[in-house]
Amino acid sequence: MNRDYILRIAEQFGRMLAIVLRLRKFNRHEEALIAIDEYLIKMTGFSSSLINSLSERDLIKALSPLGSLNIEAALWAAVLLKTEGETYEEMGNTTESYYRYVKALHLMLYTLFEEPRSAETELFEDVEALLKKLDEYDIPQETKQLVFRYFEHQGHYSRAEDLLYEMLDAAPNDPIIREEGEQFYQRLLTKTNSDLQAGNLARDEVEEGLQRLRTMQ
Structure with a gap:
């Protein structure tokens, strides 16, 4: 994965997340969740409900259709899950936000080790943010x-x-x-x-x- 490719993905992230952030800013959280779900289907092929019904291990398998992780789909899923978690947190639903944060963290770390060059993005900042959010919670052993x-x-x-x-x-x-x-x-x-x-x-x-x-x- 070369740097130009990573930057193109980051640019797409920015455009899509700006729309979601705007909806959240005006307390249109349900619309934000619908938008996130649409983006997940478009960029990964999986809906939010399906992704969140899978264990972290099964999610990695689902994102590895040819036996190796689809890095682009994994990055999309991770960032959108983090955003979905933030949306639920703003709605006061910490249970739903917790599960999104765990999956996002697991995907980000797995991607970083699978494709070290993906660290040229802002993933490290997102990882630290998720670790802070999950600091008071227990997380699955595989994620640990x-x-x-x-x-x-x-x-x-x-x-x-x-x-x-x-x-x-x-x-x-x-x-x-x-x-x-x-x-x-x-x-x-x-x-x-x-x-x-x-x-x-x-x-x-x-x-x-x-x-x-x-x-x-």
Whole structure:
């Protein structure tokens, strides 16, 4: 995905979202939801009701008709779901907004790791905004794994470690999470002391964390 292509998508995003934002500004939230649904069908082939009936894993499969993620459709779905969540939040429906935010976050992070060059867009800002909105809520384990990878990618090593043990508390015998934790600490041991300090971890904390992980029952 080249930069010009990403910019064209971003321009389309801007035009469509401007219409939705205008409707929300004048408290025409039901019309905004209808517009979002129409955009979802046009850009992904799926309605809002269908997308929101799927689990995060099944949504990824639905957006991967040829076996690999349709990056453009995933980006559209993520941004429109975030906008839909904001609309429901403004309507006072935090339950519906929560589910949209989780799906949007999952899609954004999955896309960032599937197609790193998509980070040339403003996705990082959207990810941070969604993390803030979901800060007081629990999120699905699979989404937490993506957030864990994101924190490490961004150099937030202490936050990644905290989330690792949160996942292990929920599933202490999950071999995938334990293996990810082991590899995480091994990668950190290759970092310089200044890199670790920038991520709010000291080398001895990394070594202690690795030992703790290995001795967990």
